Each structure stands twice: as C-alpha cells, then as structure tokens.
Amino acid sequence: MTGPYLGLVCRHWIGAEHRHCRATEGVRPFLVGPCCPLHTPAALAGKDEAPATSSLPATALPASPLSDSRVADARAISSGKRRSSPTAYRAAQAAVHKTT
Ligand SMILES: [Zn+2]
Structure with missing residues (x-):
C-alpha cells in the first residue's frame, strides 16, 4: 500500500x-x-x-464584516479619527477639503 x-x-x-x-x-x-x-x-x-473537499470555491464565500470595516474612508482619515500614514492623511485631507 x-x-x-x-x-x-x-x-x-x-x-x-x-x-x-x-x-x-x-x-x-x-x-x-x-x-x-x-x-x-x-x-x-x-x-x-462526504466528498474530500468542499464543492464551493473560496471566492463563493461571503466577505467578512471585518474586511468591510477596513475600507478606509477619506473623511474619517482626514479628521484624524482613523489611523493612517501621514501620506494617506494628507491625501485624504486634500480630497475632503478641496479649495476652489
Ligand atoms: Zn476496519
């Protein structure tokens, strides 16, 4: 065997x-x-x-709520409430506080 x-x-x-x-x-x-x-x-x-493996591909699984919470919101970053790198912070501030 x-x-x-x-x-x-x-x-x-x-x-x-x-x-x-x-x-x-x-x-x-x-x-x-x-x-x-x-x-x-x-x-x-x-x-x-039982089958040896699941018949569902990994992509068919629903997204985790945790991954949703990690979607960065420019408004939250620019307010400083969401932690981010200084570069992302400045980019978010520029996007939110647009000067005409
Ligand atoms: Zn046996």
Whole structure:
C-alpha cells in the first residue's frame, strides 16, 4: 500500500469477533482514530462518504464584516479619527477639503 497515510491501522473494535479490525488498506485518520473504508464513521452509520473537499470555491464565500470595516474612508482619515500614514492623511485631507 502506498499513500499519504501509510502505516495507519484501523482501530475499529469488531465486537462479535472480540478483536480490532487492524486493516491497513485504505486507512485514513478520523476524529475517532484511523479507520479502514469499512469502518469509517459514515460507513458505520450507513451513509455515503462526504466528498474530500468542499464543492464551493473560496471566492463563493461571503466577505467578512471585518474586511468591510477596513475600507478606509477619506473623511474619517482626514479628521484624524482613523489611523493612517501621514501620506494617506494628507491625501485624504486634500480630497475632503478641496479649495476652489
Ligand atoms: Zn476496519
């Protein structure tokens, strides 16, 4: 057997046979411990295996409210209420306090 989980052994307890499964083929780590395909939590629950990765691309996720708060507002920067570099401060002041 080759693969990323080489060396794992299924630790599922087969109660009827009073022994651990100890299979090494296709064993992957789970929260309950390493499991062979026959003894994954989904297989024991009689369900299909979950897909390996999410089907949603990262760009489909909604933007974090934190990123919204970081959008710099020229008015806030020019008033000094929002911290910024001196260059950004002067540029914001020039944008807000336009002289005719
Ligand atoms: Zn097993």
